[in-house]
Amino acid sequence: MSGADGLADSADFCAQLVRTNDFARYASTLFVPAGERRALLAIYAFNVEISRVREQVSQPLPGEMRLQWWTDMLAGEGHGGIEGNPVAAELQLAIQDWQLPVERLSRLIDEHQFDLYNDPMPTMAALESYLNDTASALFSLGAGIAGGQSGEIEHLARHAGLAQGIAQVMRCRCCSNMAAGWKKCLQASKPQSCVRCWISWSAMRRGI
DSSP states (O other): OOHHHHHHHHHHHHHHHHHHHOHHHHHHGGGSOHHHHHHHHHHHHHHHHHHTHHHHOSSHHHHHHHHHHHHHHHHTOGGGOOTTOHHHHHHHHHHHHHTOOHHHHHHHHHHGGGGGSOOOOOOHHHHHHHHHTTHHHHHHHHHHHHTOOOHHHHHHHHHHHHHHHHHHHHTOGGGTTHHHHHHHHHHTTOHHHHHHHHHHHHHHHHTO
16 A cells, blocks of 8 residues: 555545544535645544543553553654554644644643543533633634634634533533533443533532
């Protein structure tokens, strides 16, 4: 298989991964040119991989090791090589082609370490920080690819991410009984729902 064929396969893999796990973002990429679409799918596939680490482990330590692999890859360290990982290959290509800020991608990894533990979100400020470096980061990175960056766009991206994240908290279906809701999510191994339930339950208890 040639290098070009390998890259095409990696791009197809990322597209299918996002289509299966994050269809809303996949659908949004259908409205941009092919070059930008490929880079967006690389970022969104990376987000899928990071977000689902919690589903793939039973203890925090293996999850931390998986997240560290991605951190090493972004840092260019030897044991973070991308051989055999189509998402890492596509992400590295997008970083090179679009001068994406590696620090922003690294912070997204760091924030998702919260997902590995069953701790409540302590304050609204902590929730906003989490969303700023996850949901808002995806809006910001996507805007940088699709239309450029500016202070105004970054401001809009931050608030779009906050709005999206808080809306997900509010519509968490398993939280009609919040105290039991997060336990149900844990038992069902649905980490993103767990985070939302924990946030909702913690916020309700603290009046935030």
